[in-house]
Amino acid sequence: MSHAPRSPAARVCVLTPEGRGAIAVVRVWGPQAVDVASRAFRPVQGVSLAESTPGRLRFGRVGADLGDEVVAVVVNASPPEVEIHCHGGSAALALVVSALEHEGAERRQPVAWIRHTSRSAVAAEADVDLMRAQTTHTAEMLLEQAQGAFESEIQSCLEQLETDPRFCVESVESWLRRAEVGLRLVSGWRVVLSGRPNVGKSRLLNALAGYERAIVAPTPGTTRDIVTVRTALEGWPVELADTAGLRSSDDLIEASGIALARARQEEADLILLVLDRSEPLTDSDRRLIASSERALIVANKCDFPAAWDAAQTKALTVSAERGAGIEALGAAIARRLVPDPPPPGAGVPFRPRHVRQLRLALQALEASDPSAAGQALRELLAPLPDRTPRSPNSR
Template sequence: MSETIAALITPGGRSAIATIVVAGPKAGSAVDRHFFPLGKKQASTCQIGDILVGHWRDSAEDAGEELVVSRTAADRIEVHCHGGIAAFRRILNHLVAAGCREIAWSDYAHQSESSPIAAAARIALADARTSRTAGYLLDQYNGALEAELTAILGLLDAQQTSDAQLRLQSLLATANFGMHLTKPWKVVIAGRPNVGKSSLINALVGYERAIVFDQPGTTRDAVTAAAAFDGWPVELADTAGLRESDDAIEREGVARARKLQSAADLILLALDQSAPWTDEDQQLLAAYPNAIVIHNKSDLPADESSQRPAGLKVSAQRGDGIEQLNTMIGHTLVPTPPLHGTPLLFTGEQVAAVQQAAAQRPDAAIQTLRTLLA
């Protein structure tokens, strides 16, 4: 690295500690300009692994901020300061004035990692919402995808095109799961007005996210909440009740609901088990054949219509069946989770490159995959 860079590698905002990396040939001298250690050893002369406590000052007369500095490589020093924006911004400004170039942490990841895939996995890990999805991304960071792509390149080089094509297709089959490791699955609650959709979303997320009111048609726009089911991150949406209406606002709400439902990974079809079965219920059942059917309000006397389909009985008010519904959602989204260590495509760039390679002649495919790995 010919230049010296400075990068904030912890999330910005209010936090206890922020970490700034200073890397390059002038890292030590740049830090020395404003870091005054409590001992005799300065940042530029400390050894790898040394931890120094001192103050970051504008000048020797300034009281400054107490912080910790550590050398983590021959050309890299970490500054650990207060996590407030003003604190780390002041230090970064001083480092830029000392000759460093400030870069985004994602750019630093690409500079410091051994391969583009490791860098992409490191960046994706910051967006993982659950420990379960983070585990799969950690597998990719540790080389699962890179090893598979390297093996496919070996097959192409050896002119074993059929075997290479099979493995490319197997990789592409992981794309939907892999992309959801950083982007939550979208689960939408559908149903007629006043079947308890708002109460249901509140019960599923464990707090009052949606407004509950006994007037049909109250929900006019989608209400979303972040949740996790069986370790899979989900964006749960409560939408307008599906019915015909003369109210222009309600019609717009229904139109938005249908748009959300068409893009959903899973539909929860909520039905009122205490109300008579209707033609509208039957039409919704036909419109969403792959939905999880939920008979809500199981705490009320049940309508025993013979037309009522099988489904999970729940009470959003009392909590009956909610735990079972949580499990069912997770298992429906991911029926068979991949084994840990499985290579996965987890970015749009990777999916596009592997799709391109699968459609190319062997010599062009080799070049495409090498570019992805370079």
């Protein structure tokens, strides 16, 4: 006879990101969370943690031998939840988690806690992605989804599914447009700097990044591998890639770098075609302009006398050396990447799963099948079961 898996008496996870930090936050929850944490916690003075009033901070130690100094608090008595703040070093954190596991807690990944506390799958996924957000702007958008922006719009659509199907079609189409931004809130956009050798691509990458990331040298062909840097432009996360200068070369290493550059361009969301405004346009420049219709053209070295009119190519003029025009270029890149950002507070799909369900809903609506559309939308909101595997560090 098969038996349902036993629910652990308590679960424990580390809520703070991995790596060195001053403080780490450990969360314990489950039917016996308070009892498990109380057995592991040794108060400096006073009653045990299990006898503490919820919300009262307690100072003590957790861990074998001397253990680590911690602050513990019973967050809730029902449902039982405990939070422990310890030193952020890996050794101290391992000491605390090991003590809790010894008393019966099973270690889980942070997503398990998020699923436990979230109202729906969308809210849980937003909480997970919020921990990975690279900029304040994208974090704010994900926080709005965690707080119910997308969820409430879906509910509104479901309520009007039978009476106003046109409203639902327009809603789903709007969400799918917003998804073009939502799917990049964590991963960001990829921008590749392209052009002939020695036009200043590496220096421009450094200027946009705000620090010296790429090696700058007057010798053509200095950049042979792809140099990348993550930055933010107008609040949007962007990966900039400096690539080998495009030209014919008999040097096998440089030719390999040029092949990598062309491959990276195929994957890019935007290409910055960098030209040298201080030198007359070459045949190679003109071929690159003709083959890069969707590129943003940048006329670099505007601190030198102009050898051609940037207006003829609709190029933005900058000086990577002096910093002139860099702020305007950053804004122009952001506008090209995100021409129509979602308004504040709008529901924004941000996972491929959301897009798949929305497309199913739209197909059903176009086929005049509101029942199937409703099912596709409701699946976005269904609570996620706690099937999160144990941490690989758990015993």
